[in-house]
Amino acid sequence: MKNATREALDILSRLIAFPSISSASNVDISEFVDTHLRSLGFDTELTTYVDNRGVRKANIVAKRMPDGAGGTPDAGLAYFCHTDVVPAQNWVGPDPDSPGDAFTATLAHDRVYGRGACDMKGSLVAFLAAIAQVPRSSQKHPLWVVCTADEETGFQGARHLVESSTAYREIVAAQPVAIIGEPTELGVVHAHKGITGFRIISRGRAAHSSTAEGINANVAMVPMLQKIAELNERTLREPRYQDRRFDPPTLSWNFGFTDHGTAINITAPKSEAWVSLRTMPEVDGSDLIDEARRHAETLGLEFRPLVGCDPIWVDANAPCVQTMCELAGVTPTTKCYATDGGLFGELNQRLVCGPGNIAQAHTADEWISIEQIEKGIELYRRSITQWC
Structure with a gap:
């Protein structure tokens, strides 16, 4: 095993050990990453905020400028990741008969198991290892590393970054190539x-x-659910709500509801329905949402919009995409998931590319292969050399 791989696996183990699920604080892991980036010659901005649940969270924007004369503050490369992970209930790890701890990295079958190994701490350590192979003295353009909180639960970290970070404004002014390091098996998603x-x-x-004293909240909700089901059917049937450049090409209208019932003989005091949909560059479903809002109002129901993120669309023939594809030896693709890269719309050269397979993310035995980490280090090293 190469020294760079051993060092990367050591750092990955240490990152996995931080139980940075989105409902908890990510400040400790952020401070660890901040210290490591400083050791690599970066100046860092670590900012904190309090999330909607009253938990303190942290974002990092780190910058390494060219060393000495001959460099330029423009262009360059910015790598984006998140440090939060999903919960780890029902963890089984590599051995269901001996599950172990989701926050203790386990090496087995040439893989690293642990919550966040794939999504996306493995990507971060690959980029950190790549940085270590590119001396600052060789840089001609700036290099950034951005780590956000709350990507898994509403993108609040990225939103806070965009609204509050002075260092992020510098990235926008420089317009570097921006790599969102989510797991793509090192494919290039444009x-x-x-x-x-x-x-x-x-x-x-x-x-x-048994009395007439209660008011069942479900009664008013039933016609609303009928409307939601009708709108879902339209997204599947009408071509104007579809974009064949994605698979599936629909808005992926998804919904559910709960009545918070406590017993079969108590009327439900509250009934809630939710809807999520996957927007596309030219199909945002806003008319469907407006129709749902108007119907809710006629029924006397409360309507609350949910904040998400915009789609990413950079032309597949854009120079940044084509160059990254050449470095990776792949052709560009589209994906139907969302990343907090959708919040960084001021950056014109965004793409998604990272080690690991999204199929392993969020699973009860989440893992990333050592081979993917090694290939990720090499691809990221070439990317830094290309743009910095």
């Missing part, structure tokens, strides 16, 4: 869908169902 949605609330009054 476009992905966005995500949006809404929540509808019906309020009633709890009482024993």
Whole structure:
């Protein structure tokens, strides 16, 4: 095993050990990454905010400028990742008979198992290892590393970065190539869908169902659910709500509801429905959302929009995409998931490319292969050399 691989696996193990699920603080892991980036010659901006649940979160923007004369502050390369992970209930790891701890990295079958190994701490360590192979003295253009919080739960970290970070403004001014390091098996994704949605609330009054004192919140919700189902059918049937450049080409209208019921003999005091949809560059479903809002209002229901992110679309023939494809030996593709890269619309040269397979993300045995880490280090090294 190469020294660079061993060092990367050591750092990955240390990152996995931080239980940075989105409901908890990511400040500790951010401080660790911040210190490591400083050791690689970066100046860093670590900013914090308090999320919607009152938990303190952190973003990092790190910059390494060319060393000495002959460099330029423009263009360059910016790598984006997130440090939060999804929960790890029902973890099985590499051995279901001996699950172990999701936040203790386990090496087995030439893979690293652990929550976040694939999505996306493995990508981060690959980029950090690549940086270590490119001396600052060889740089002609700036190099950035950006780590955000809350990517898994509504992109609040990326939103805070865009709205509040002075260092991010410098990236926008420089317009570097921006690599979103989500797992693509090192394929180059030039476009992905966005995500949006809404929540509808019906309020009633709890009482024993044998009396006339209660108001069942589900009664008003039923016609709303019928409307939601009708709108879903239209997204599947009408071509204007589809874009054949994606697979599936639809808005992927998804919905559900809960009535918070506590017992079969108590009327439901509250009923909630939710809808999410995957927007595309020319199909955002806004008319469907407006129709749902108007219908909710006629039923006296509360309508709450959900904040998501825009799709990414950079032309497949754009120079940044074509160059990255040449470095990776692939052709560009589109994907139907969303990343917080959808919040960075001021950056004109975005693409998604990272080690690991998205099929392993969020699973009960999440893993990334050592081969993917090694290939990721090499591709990222070539990318840094190309643009910096």
